[in-house]
Amino acid sequence: MVALNINSKYDSWARIYNQYWGARYCENNLPPFEQLLQEYQIYKGASILDLCCGTGHMAQHLIEQGYKVTGLDISEAMLRYARENAPNAQFILDDARFFKLPPSFDAVISPSGSLNHIMTIEELQQVFTKVYNALLDNGVFLFALNLEDGYTSWNGVITDGDVKDDFAWACCDSYNSREKIGQFKITIFQLVEKVWQRFDINNLVRAYSQGEISSALECVGFKNINVYERNGNLANSECNDFAIFVGHKQSNK
Incomplete structure (x- = not known):
């Protein structure tokens, strides 16, 4: 392994x-x-x-x-x-x-x-x-x-998300048709020991x-x-x- x-x-x-x-x-x-x-x-x-x-x-x-x-x-x-x-x-x-x-x-x-x-x-x-x-x-x-055409609707706007008492998140996506690479970014806010912490995640995909x-x-x-x-x-x-x-x-x- x-x-x-x-x-x-x-x-x-x-x-x-x-x-x-x-x-x-x-x-x-x-x-x-x-x-x-x-x-x-x-x-x-x-x-x-x-x-x-x-x-x-x-x-x-x-x-x-x-x-x-x-x-x-x-x-x-x-x-x-x-x-x-x-x-x-x-x-x-x-x-x-x-x-x-x-x-x-x-x-x-x-x-x-x-x-x-x-x-x-x-x-x-x-x-x-x-x-x-x-x-x-x-x-x-x-x-x-x-x-390739499956990512044409990825235009950089927020597409999903939710807000909870201790957790909130949002996802937005975009696509570069020349490079044939899409990315969806997830921003997370999580309450940890009474302090809100932010996490940003960038995920790449290939068409x-x-x-x-x-x-x-x-x-x-x-x-x-x-x-x-x-x-x-x-x-x-x-x-x-x-x-x-x-x-x-x-x-x-």
């Missing part, structure tokens, strides 16, 4: 993700992924790796559907919530670019656009290689990504094209790559804003 920075930047906003975003993302992303798992014959009892699992909401829903789930995330704080939200799942603290797991999963999923946090296509291909190595023969990799992703999957060895729209229907044309990708690890026998 690669040495990790235990003060991962994702630790700082794990509370926000758990309380405001995790369940919402799961509700939005679960239906097409459940549909696709069935279409690709990943049935109850199958072993699934939830890559960049966050606070474990998706893992819990999959367990309730009869799957065996392992979650992997770089943030220990996220995983603390995940262990509470999905007590029957297994969780691993590691980096999606560097983890090493034996071929033991029928499917690897990453439903919430988490892989947009990987900032270069070379590093994203590293992730794909690690996923490929962790899949059993005939296993499938299902993941969602925001593509990719459908062609870049398909080529990177092919380079790693994935076959029969298909692209789906947000609702889980097979894309009839190239997706520009959001896509779900599915690749197969074929048996060499």
Whole structure:
């Protein structure tokens, strides 16, 4: 296992993700992924790796559907919530670019656009290689990504936030179309020993094209790559804003 920075930047906003975003993302992303798992014959009892699992909401829903789930995330704080939200799942603290797991999963999923946090296509291909190595023969990799047009609405205004007696936060986002890099800034005010403290977090994401992703999957060895729209229907044309990708690890026998 690669040495990790235990003060991962994702630790700082794990509370926000758990309380405001995790369940919402799961509700939005679960239906097409459940549909696709069935279409690709990943049935109850199958072993699934939830890559960049966050606070474990998706893992819990999959367990309730009869799957065996392992979650992997770089943030220990996220995983603390995940262990509470999905007590029957297994969780691993590691980096999606560097983890090493034996071929033991029928499917690897990453439903919430988490892989947009990987900032270069070379590093994203590293992730794909690690996923490929962790899949059993005939296993499938299902993941969602925001593509280039998916960030055009990021214009620097506040998009989310809340105020509590001891905690307040706001999030705003922006996008540089020339660099294909988006950033969402989270400002947190937290009451600590009767003193308000401010924390500012800047998160970067990278927009990719459908062609870049398909080529990177092919380079790693994935076959029969298909692209789906947000609702889980097979894309009839190239997706520009959001896509779900599915690749197969074929048996060499």
